[in-house]
Amino acid sequence: MAEPAAKSSKYDVIVVGSGPAGISAAINVANRKRTVAVMGGQAPFGRSRKAHSIPNYPGFTFASGEELAAAFMRHLEEFDVPLIGDKVSKIIRAEDEFVVFSEREVYHAGAVVLATGVYREAEIEGEEELVGQGVSYCVTCDGRLFAGRRGAFISYAPQGEEEASALAEDYGVEVTYLPLYQGDYRLPEGVRVLPGARPTRLARVDGHMRVSLPGEDLQVDAVFIYKNSVSPRTLLEGLASDGRHVTVNRHMETGVPGVFAAGDCTGEPYQIAKAVGEGQVAALHAVRFLRERTEIASRDVV
Numbered sequence: 694m695a696e697p698a699a700k701s702s703k704y705d706v707i708v709v710g711s712g713p714a715g716i717s718a719a720i721n722v723a724n725r726k727r728t729v730a731v732m733g734g735q736a737p738f739g740r741s742r743k744a745h746s747i748p749n750y751p752g753f754t755f756a757s758g759e760e761l762a763a764a765f766m767r768h769l770e771e772f773d774v775p776l777i778g779d780k781v782s783k784i785i786r787a788e789d790e791f792v793v794f795s796e797r798e799v800y801h802a803g804a805v806v807l808a809t810g811v812y813r814e815a816e817i818e819g820e821e822e823l824v825g826q827g828v829s830y831c832v833t834c835d836g837r838l839f840a841g842r843r844g845a846f847i848s849y850a851p852q853g854e855e856e857a858s859a860l861a862e863d864y865g866v867e868v869t870y871l872p873l874y875q876g877d878y879r880l881p882e883g884v885r886v887l888p889g890a891r892p893t894r895l896a897r898v899d900g901h902m903r904v905s906l907p908g909e910d911l912q913v914d915a916v917f918i919y920k921n922s923v924s925p926r927t928l929l930e931g932l933a934s935d936g937r938h939v940t941v942n943r944h945m946e947t948g949v950p951g952v953f954a955a956g957d958c959t960g961e962p963y964q965i966a967k968a969v970g971e972g973q974v975a976a977l978h979a980v981r982f983l984r985e986r987t988e989i990a991s992r993d994v995v
């Protein structure tokens with residue numbers, strides 16, 4: 694199962710997503726003797742695990758999803774690749790590296806492979822346009838900006854409670870928590886909880902954020918959102934996509950230098966063999982990207 698902690702926070706390549714595409718990418722990076730970590734390891738091989746019988750993955754005739762998952766995990770372990778449980782909420786391009794934010798930690802990588810699977814969660818009206826202008830998916834990245842102010846926290850899953858608690862306790866934000874799930878809601882005192890209040894629209898009005906709820910409007914300074922997956926478009930600025938799928942070329946390059954994508958997140962067919970193949974192509978080009986950058990840097994020094 695997933696390791697709770699990484700061995701390091703700096704890798705040559707970080708792979709975001711632990712399905713077949715991500716595992717294939719990581720094995721291929723490790724095989725080229727580069728350091729690599731896979732993020733999103735709470736339920737590795739998540740979707741494919743549910744398959745009762747997989748008829749078309751070569752070499753594993755009618756294996757179940759669980760059997761194939763076990764074989765992939767053994768392979769990953771053989772290469773000693775760390776599997777980090779955290780979900781990635783934001784990636785920022787810095788001068789010569791990428792800064793990868795999870796709920797708990799900050800990681801650094803020379804190149805990134807996105808292997809996040811199909812993005813399925815519906816967006817709230819106004820959500821996408823306001824990312825970075827009042828809407829955030831990352832308390833670690835943006836909580837500080839709203840210290841001491843008012844925030845709405847929309848959460849699709851109980852894991853959001855920890856994030857909302859950090860927003861309230863670490864940054865002193867006056868939090869209204871809007872859970873889109875049923876639960877016990879373990880939150881610090883002072884956090885207002887509005888169960889069942891499903892937001893219908895987010896808007897920026899007179900420098901504030903307005904959250905439209907059935908029967909009332911909430912006025913806050915920021916809206917934080919916790920989802921099980923983050924749309925590729927909002928994960929990294931400058932990434933071209935059609936909304937559901939990241940746009941890539943035959944090298945699995947995304948158009949953001951150093952960022953590659955593989956698997957269901959690049960488009961149909963949604964199939965394991967296609968995901969694994971793309972994972973390999975992405976990995977090999979990520980390694981080439983790192984090598985070329987090192988060569989350029991050493992030429993510049995001479």
Ligand SMILES: Cc1cc2nc3c(=O)[nH]c(=O)nc-3n(C[C@H](O)[C@H](O)[C@H](O)COP(=O)(O)OP(=O)(O)OC[C@H]3O[C@@H](n4cnc5c(N)ncnc54)[C@H](O)[C@@H]3O)c2cc1C
Pocket residue numbers: 709710711712713714715732733734736737738739740741743744745746747748749750779780781782808809810811921922923955956957958962963964965966968
């Ligand atoms: C029931 C079922 C049966 C199937 N049967 C077959 C079959 O017989 N043959 C076949 O070829 N295919 C089958 N498929 C399809 C196959 O499962 C997918 O095509 C394959 O899993 C795609 O792999 P992937 O790595 O691209 O994405 P996924 O397997 O979806 O993995 C993506 C991973 O990324 C993680 N992730 C997402 N966002 C983040 C983030 N921000 N940070 C960290 N991690 C993140 C997700 O949690 C997930 O674990 C089946 C699918 C299902 C559901």
